[in-house]
Amino acid sequence: MRYLPLTPADRASMLETIGAGSVDELFRDVPEAARQSGPIAGLPMHASEMAVERHLSKLAAKNLNAGSAPFFLGAGAYRHHVPASVDHLIQRGEFLTAYTPYQPEIAQGTLQVLFEFQTQVARLFGTDIANASMYDGSTACWEAILMAARITRKGKAVLSGGLHPHYGEVVRTMAKFTKDDIASLVPELTAEADDAAVIAAIDEATSSVVVQYPDIMGRIPDLAAIAEAAHAKKALLIVVVTEPVALGLLEAPGHLGADIVVGEGQSLGVGLQFGGPYLGLFGCSEKFVRQMPGRLCGETVDAEGKRGFVLTLSTREQHIRREKATSNICTNSGLCALAFSIHMSLLGGEGLARLAARNHDRMQAVVHRLTQIEGVTLLSDAYFNEATLVLPREAREVVRDLADRGVLGGVSLGRLFPEHGALHNGLLVAATETVSDEDIEEFATALAAVLEGERA
């Protein structure tokens, strides 16, 4: 076995040192009835690198990957070009095969990266501080709601109808068990985001208001107005950003009154990966630091006075506080945070702004072309790199028909909101810098044909 360095001679001599006659003796605490003997039944024996590669390559080939088709999906996961150096650097063994930096003297690489990452996220979000990452945007969203409840000592969260429905499902699932009160607003196919409904839903019992920016249909809520309404009722504004590239162009939520900003960082450095691993981003005002979930890296000095970094404020965390911890999270998304941070370092603030502008530019081209098709209209003209197109019929079937024509043409609102029939003609279309003019033309041609009822 190519991964197991012990030889039969090693094993024999080690057993002798131990004073055991066989390996079986070492398992003597396992009750007889529970012992399995011989190779595991029903499973194949070990395989060579070549054989494993052959098997998995066959499975991979069954998928239509985004890079080999005109591709327009978003809805919380975006396909951006990731510079080659990002993946190269995260595969440095010292990063890839390191553990959580609990021994800071030999983990300054990881720790400095986390400190830089926290700074980047905070500046992107316009918040005072940020943590060292969560699992993904959806779990970060729930953690933010819990944190707001701890801070305000109230237990009701108002969710905008523009929140990603999967995020909403995660929140409602968890709240069912923790008995937190969740007021979910009904999503509607309107040109404006549901700011007015959100503001109307805030009452004295409200601990937090959760608004996605841009929202799931690509619309942009007026955060400042919502923040003002929330704060008037002593509630916190939680802003969810599922596309961080948008913040190269849109004002940072923290500058508009958001108290906690969470998001999905997958867009930068991480890639699509069929949904995971992704990167939960979490930023907030400094005064809430002791209520934050997750790891935090902080600056300090060593015994010689040299600057160094350590994990800090761990009295919030499960390994110290156990059942009184702010969260149960342990393992986070460290390597994805590294990838995000490298990509961000290559871009810089100005580069991010240019990237965002180019994304918006591409999306404008898509909107311009697709709305020339009869019956296709744009829901809202304030969009970033994703917008809802309203089709003359249910979009779910259209998406499948487009796939038959080799076009990955967005996400139907019907798949995202199966229980809200009024949205089912909505097609959510995203365009990043990776979309070419040819892609757009192919998409338009295929969409026109599908809507006209032509068979592929």
Add this chain to the structure above:
Amino acid sequence: MSGVNTAGWRPSMNSTEGVATGPVTASGDRALMLEEPLIFELDGEGKWGVDIDACERPMASALAKFARKAAPALPGLTEPEVVRHYTRLSRQNYGIDLGPFPLGSCTMKHNPRLNEKMARLPGFADVHPLQPQKTVEGALEVIEQLADWLITLTGMASVAMSPKAGAHGELCGLLCIRAALDARGETRDIVLVPESAHGTNPATAAFAGFKVQTIPATPEGRVDVAALKEKLGPDVAGVMITNPNTCGLFEPELKDIADAVHAAGGYVYCDGANFNAIVGRVRPGDLGVDAMHINLHKTFSTPHGGGGPGAGPVVLSEALAPFAPLPFVTRGADGSIHLVEEENRGEGHDRAFGRMVAFHGQMGMFTRALAYILSHGADGLRQVAEDAVLNANYVLRSLDDVLEAPFGASGPCMHEALFSDAGLPEGLSTLDIAKGLIDEGFHPMTVYFPLVVKGAMLIEPTETESKQGLDRFIASMRRLAERAKAGDESLHAAPFYAPRRRLDETRAARKPVLVWKGDQTEG
């Protein structure tokens, strides 16, 4: 004589003692010992490392009122500068690739590079989670094949694949228990957790809305079964037990515990963090377990990446299987694969308790774990457990004459060997041994955990250490134990040779500096 250097690969290792110290360098660096400023302190004005196509049209006017006033204040750097920054930083890190990483409970084993290659196949890495199902059949098949292996290896009925890490898996398991109790119309709100448990266990139970009651350990390092049974009753939803436990010992009475818990109407959650020790030899399903998370980043060697990502699929018993969260992948009788989401939950999975993550879980980890499992196979996985246990016992018996092994007398350990600082002179402790180990060129063991042992040192060598590597580690440990016993106070100042000396953690916590503010003028 063969000419082989039997004294070791660096026979004059300690000869720097007495050698004159070198000059102070102008750069602050010392040859390959390189310092690196923060990325914000590098000259990042007017540069970038990504070329971006120019825009063809102006910003839509509707967007203007939302526009950001100033770009985020973050430097941009060219590729050579960025590559150098992160490469220099990487050299201040210890990873498995550099040497033994015997961090107990964390299972730091070699990460096969084939797995990295497989996860990067465009058919897996460049696929969107919401693509139409017929364009992602291969990805769903990876999930289904891995699920099938996990079910077979554990002898359980089903598996929920979406949890993102171990603690998230614990949460999934406890929520399944909650849902099952709800379905029975019962509200039980107590979860029993042994005091030796990982901190995540009580934290998760609280996070899921349960009250935690602690079960003591016996002097032999196992769950006090009598104390546990005494606590069982109509309010107890279940127990969370780690097996093998955090003292590195198998809990031989788990089946008996499970029977008692079931008889009292509760469920058994098993923390599978240590499944590495028994994979292929013991099936948790045979021990009465109802739910157990499997850390793919431990047992199945997906890389830890400096703290994540992990993956925590949860295997479930018949009783809990119907409640597994969405999305859920099943294989039909005709061999076809089905993805069950909110829109089609009626098709065979209508009792799902809800959703835990935005998408399908840690696909990138699934691919790596499947590659690992296929590589090892039914025979190799069993060998993994055997060699892990053999290596740990070898360490235990090679050090138990110089270090206190609190449970050494109760027989063999499983995959990790537990020591304590009980035998060290006043003033020298576990921390000093750990920091001394850094100077010896090793990553320290887990320290001060499990909490049931004062000054614990938990050593998990894993199966991917060679005997020669272990002997080197053992020699260093023996030397450190001897130095400590001789009252060598210089250990307090260790490490001497790491990129940093001991760091001031109190200062970091007292006035936290969590972001760089070097460019902001004092207000």
